Amino acid sequence: MNKNYFEIKRAGINTTFQDQGRGNLYHIGIPFSGAMDNRNFQISNKLVGNEVNFPTIEFAFQGPLLKYFGENINFAITGDVKFIIRKKSNAIEGNCYQSFTLENGDELDIISTNKSVYGYLAVSGEFEVNYQWSSCSVNTKANIGANNGKKIEDGQKIYISNINKNLSDKKLNYINTKIENIRVIQGTNFDYFSDEGKKIIFEKEFVISKLSDRMGMRLEGHKIENIVDTNIKSEGLLKGVIQVPADGNPIIMLSDHGTIGGYPKIGVVISADYDKLVQLTPGSKIKFKKVELADAETLFKLYDLETQNLISQI
Amino acid sequence: MIKNISNLGDAALYCDFGSEVNKEINSKVIRYFKSIQKENIDGVNNLTPSYNKLIISFDLRKKNFQTIKKLIENLNVTNDDELKTNRIKIPVCCDENFSLDIKRLEERLKISRDKIYEKFFGKEFFCYMTGFIAGMPFLGDLENELQAKRLETPRVKVPKGSVGLTEQFANVYTFESPGGWNIIGNTPKVIFDSTKENNPNLINPGDVVIFEQINKDQYYNINE
Numbered sequence: 272m273n274k275n276y277f278e279i280k281r282a283g284i285n286t287t288f289q290d291q292g293r294g295n296l297y298h299i300g301i302p303f304s305g306a307m308d309n310r311n312f313q314i315s316n317k318l319v320g321n322e323v324n325f326p327t328i329e330f331a332f333q334g335p336l337l338k339y340f341g342e343n344i345n346f347a348i349t350g351d352v353k354f355i356i357r358k359k360s361n362a363i364e365g366n367c368y369q370s371f372t373l374e375n376g377d378e379l380d381i382i383s384t385n386k387s388v389y390g391y392l393a394v395s396g397e398f399e400v401n402y403q404w405s406s407c408s409v410n411t412k413a414n415i416g417a418n419n420g421k422k423i424e425d426g427q428k429i430y431i432s433n434i435n436k437n438l439s440d441k442k443l444n445y446i447n448t449k450i451e452n453i454r455v456i457q458g459t460n461f462d463y464f465s466d467e468g469k470k471i472i473f474e475k476e477f478v479i480s481k482l483s484d485r486m487g488m489r490l491e492g493h494k495i496e497n498i499v500d501t502n503i504k505s506e507g508l509l510k511g512v513i514q515v516p517a518d519g520n521p522i523i524m525l526s527d528h529g530t531i532g533g534y535p536k537i538g539v540v541i542s543a544d545y546d547k548l549v550q551l552t553p554g555s556k557i558k559f560k561k562v563e564l565a566d567a568e569t570l571f572k573l574y575d576l577e578t579q580n581l582i583s584q585i
Numbered sequence: 586m587i588k589n590i591s592n593l594g595d596a597a598l599y600c601d602f603g604s605e606v607n608k609e610i611n612s613k614v615i616r617y618f619k620s621i622q623k624e625n626i627d628g629v630n631n632l633t634p635s636y637n638k639l640i641i642s643f644d645l646r647k648k649n650f651q652t653i654k655k656l657i658e659n660l661n662v663t664n665d666d667e668l669k670t671n672r673i674k675i676p677v678c679c680d681e682n683f684s685l686d687i688k689r690l691e692e693r694l695k696i697s698r699d700k701i702y703e704k705f706f707g708k709e710f711f712c713y714m715t716g717f718i719a720g721m722p723f724l725g726d727l728e729n730e731l732q733a734k735r736l737e738t739p740r741v742k743v744p745k746g747s748v749g750l751t752e753q754f755a756n757v758y759t760f761e762s763p764g765g766w767n768i769i770g771n772t773p774k775v776i777f778d779s780t781k782e783n784n785p786n787l788i789n790p791g792d793v794v795i796f797e798q799i800n801k802d803q804y805y806n807i808n809e
Contacts, residue, residue, distance in 0.1 A: 294630035297642070298618065299786045300716035300759075300777075303631075404782055413719040413760060415779050456594050504606055505714075505723070507633025507640035509597055530716035531635055539594030542645050564650060567595035571645050 275341025275396065277429040283381065285331040285485070288398065288417035289391075291324045293406035297507060297530045301415065304408040304527050307389045307485060307549040310578045311349040311447070315393035317585045318347035318370050318441045326400050326407040326417065328392040328429075334381025335392075335423065339373040344431065345438045346373060350390030350550075351447050354381045368443040370395075387447060387550040396434035410527055412486070443585050450547035452560040453540055456567055458513065460503060460535035468495040468519075472537055473561050477521065481553045485527040488548070490557065494519030497535060505533040511540035511548075513559075525549060541567040543574040586613050587639075590657065592650045598641040598657060606636045606725075606753075611713045614639050615791045620663045626656060634790055635714045636723075670791040675757070675772050677706075677748050677796050678804035683771035686736070690750070690767050693733045701769065702798060704728050710755060712792040720759040720777025722788040727753050739765030746771045748796065755796075757788075770798075773807040 289312065292305020306312030306329055313323040328335070334352065347370045348354055354365045357378040365371055367390075373379060384390045400407040400417035407417040414420030423429070461469065471493045480489035501517035508514075512524045514534035523540060524532075526549075540548055541562060551557060562570070586602065593599040600617070603610045618634040621641065628647030633640040643653050679687070679702065687698050694701065710724040727750060735751050740763065743749070747758040749766025756766060759777040776787045788794055799807075 295632070297631040297633040297640075298715065298790070300719040300721055403779055412762075413777075413779065415719070420779075456592070459591060459593055459599050504604075504636045504638075505717070506635040506638040507716075509594060509640070509642060511594055529718060530633060531714065532717070536593070541595050564592050564595055568645070568649055571595060575646055 275344065275431045275434060277337040277339055277431070279335055279423055279425055279427050279429065280338055280378070281336035282423050282425045283330045283333045283335040286335050286423040287329055287409040287411070288326050288400050288407045288423070289329040289409065290326045290407050292408045292526065293404040296404060300530050301404075301413060302410065302526065302528050302530055303510065304410045304416065305406065306391065307526055308350070308391075308546045310546045310581070311389070312391050313578065313582060314368065314443060314445070314585070315347050315349040315391040317582050318349070318368065318443065319345050319393045319395040320435055320439070320441070321393060321395065323582060325393065326398045328398070328423070330381060330390050330392070331384065331388050333383055334390060336378065336380045337429075338376070338378045340375055341431070342375070342434060343438060344373050344434050345370045345395035346379065347371070347393050347441070348381065348390060351385045351387040352381060352390040353383050353385055354379065368445050370441045372438060386449070386552065388552055389550060394431055395438060396431040399430040399432055412527060441585050443581060445581060447550065448547075450544060450551070452558050453544050453548055454562045454567065454570065455513065455538040455540055455559045456562060456564060458536035458538045461537060463497050463499040463535040464515070464537060465496040465498045468497070471495055472521070473559050476556045476558050479551055479553050479555050479557055483553055485525055487525050487528060488523040490521045490523070495521060495537065499535075501535070502533050503535050505531045508532045509539065511542070511545055512536050513538045513540065523548070541570060543567065543570040586662070587617070587657075590654055593640060595650070596643055596645045598650065598653050600639040600641065600657070602637045602639070604637065606713070608711050610637045611711075612791070616663050617660075618790070620660060621657070623663075624660070626653070629653065633716070670793060671789070672793045672795065673788055675774055675794055675796050676799040676803065676807060677770040677772050678799050678801060679770040680801050680804070683747070683768070685747070685768040687769055690733055690769065694730060696730060701731065704731050705755075705769070706796050706798045708795065710794045710796075712788050712790050712794060714790050715786055715788065718758070718760050718762050719779070720786045720788075721756055722776070722794065724755045724794050725753050727755060733767055735765035736767065739763055743768065744771065746773065748772060771804075773804050773809055775809040
């Protein structure tokens, strides 16, 4: 049997296999992980005719350079990504939200995620990956998931099986919009902060620090003063929780977060805004807007409906 | 038994069992956790028990705060005697290469290392919760004489297997990780094994743990 595979000529900065993640493991210390931007993850799969929860390759900032060997295969990239397809005779600049075909020997050079953080590469086949707790999602901290729980590295080969022979071109008209205000529900320790701090969190602009990754997003610019206790008895965390440690600089928990923590929670980013939050690059300005639970629930319904509509258009 | 239920964000219930940390309150949390786990509620995608809180996360596409809250309020909770817990012995070597903070503890606690070991080994500790990093157990309670604060500056890398103390708690670092606990030794025992999907944690909430001191030879003979 002919093997189809990518040879990784350049791995990129933070390139991992991701799918929808794994649930029901917080109590043993394992977070969801999974694709950071769930909407773009699902769309990438649909553009190559896969089930929306198939494994994809997630990359951040600089993406991988992959050389393809095997029978013709379709791929699609989602996000806000600059990439080039190098064929024997020419090179084409690719477009996101559109499927392209790779032939034996073609190179796919994913140069950068322009003004965003994460992009997704899906292929019309199955990446040969191992699953743990029904998910391939890589958690580099506990070395769980595909690729022995590690980032994809230079020189390795990624095998692909069950290639869909009926290659059809697919396209979606969609542009990622950048979010300006992140909507937040008040946290369980809101009362731990000074009146001034309570104002600052919803009125001032923060800047996203370079020290941000799949575990958390650190914010700078304004310190939030704690007037009760800078520690709480350690308790569960969720993605989107905004903790304020003793130094007063907020940290937002992201998909690979530690499952428990001991810093007071000033707020939680609403589910509808999570995909867009994670795409904000270091140096971006961010402002929080307070909403109530009922509004957050409605906003999520609308966001989810919009995602389903996009998927059904493909 | 739950003192108050509120929402943590739009996709989780925050169940508050009180503000103190003790075995009695934590046992209630664990009982609730196990009962909810058994119910297998469609749409619930995570449960996080801790000292005195239980967080129930759900898929907002399937459930919302009010529906889960009602289910939890009407839940039949497991009785004490139905809780199955294990007694687990953990061998620990306190060779100087492993007991990174023993000098600091001697100074802070104003007792000798022999006294520290005497008060630590062979005693029963209760597992309040596991987490932060995969499989890390939070055990208690240490005697008053053993209670010390965290390091002022946390270590960037605490070696895997390190056994640490802070305040009334002890823990085991299941992975190399940043951390600020006072390290007194290292265990060769595998505490977290991701290949055992049904039961990756050696130590689970409610279990009883007893640390046993071993020497260097014994340490290297335990090949896990």
